[in-house]
Amino acid sequence: MRRRARPLLGTLVEIGVKSDLPDDAFNALVNQAFARVDHIHHCMSFHDPNSELSQINRLSPGQTMMLSEHTAQVLNSALQIAQWSGGLFNPGVAPRLVAWGYSPPPEPRMPACRAVEQLFQIHDRVLTKTASGWVDLGGIAKGYAVDQALAFLRDTASEHPVDGAVVNAGGDLAVFGLPEFPVLIRDPAQPNQALGTLYLSDQALATSACYYSMRLTEGQTRSALVNPWTLEAVTTARSASVRAPTCMLADALTKVVITSGHINHPWMETLGAKACLLPEPADMIARGLS
Structure with missing residues (x-):
């Protein structure tokens, strides 16, 4: 499988494609997939004053x-x-x-x-x-962008010899046509190390955690995750991973799981989603997300 990566969505987006396409055709195909991610970024970026979302907020x-x-x-x-x-x-x-x-x-x-x-x-x-206020779609738009890039690659498989693909935006990823695709799960206590491996087949996986965004501000520990019920920062030492049919759904549901500290919300099964709060032993990760 050939891979390409670009800085987008505030992270590194990697696209891998299993295909026998010539290099020129392969690069053109992947560039179009990246273009879809870039377009969604410019539509829904909170940081870009010219984005569609910024216009809504104003x-x-x-x-x-x-x-x-x-x-x-x-x-x-x-x-x-x-x-x-x-x-x-x-x-x-x-x-x-x-x-x-x-x-x-x-x-x-x-x-x-x-x-x-x-x-x-x-x-x-x-x-x-209907009311003054600001919306930040960072907790869902990244997953949507992954889905859109993967859908483009999947849809072109009827025209080009694309056997499978993976789109990974900083750990939020989706896969098609690659049975038992291995995904390393970070250890939240040591984020540079893997705690276990999960295998995906035509599914998506997303993870949320505080380990990279947590900092001391005005004498209080903050993070880039907010508990909507208390409006306080989420500062748990755990991480939440969700496997779901789409990356948009997995991305959003990780915020629910890490904020609540619970994985068994009654509507998760209806949505086809499974969650795991880490750290857990490697076999518990597999069982929790299978």
Whole structure:
């Protein structure tokens, strides 16, 4: 399998393709997959003042905006997952991340954190801002970008000899056509070491943890994960991994699991998702996510 990598989505995105394509055709194919990731990044980046998401965050209550298909899909999915999780997944906590210095302010005035369903309504891709507030889609858009790049590679398999592919965005990844694809699971106590190996087949896996974002700010320990119920930083020493049919779903559900500290939410099975809180012995990782 040949691999290419680029810095995107605030991390390193790697695309691997199993194919007998000539180099020129292979590079053209992978470049198109990267272009889809880049497009989604520019649509939904909280840090880019020209992104579609930044425009949404600058809207005043009552103002409307036509959304791209990608942004509408991710926002609608965010609303659904927020409802399923009872608000444990809530992109409306973005003001906390700005206050703690993890993200730039979209505008000078700092709004309150709100439940995401209070901030907007969407009808036929037309968004109406219903309350002042900011949304950060960093907890779901990366997974969506992985799905879109993989879907492109899978869809082209009918035209090109693509036997399988993997798209990996900093540990959030999805696979097709590669049976028993090995994925190393980090040890949250020693993130540079692997705790175990999981094998994926036509599935996605995502992990959330605090070990790289945790820092002391104004005498308090913060991280880039916010508990929407308490509006306090999540500072657990554990990590949460979720296996799901799509990387967007796995990405979002890791926030629910690591915030709640529970893996057996009643709707997880309905969504086809399995979760594991680490550290656990290697055999427990396999059993928890199988």
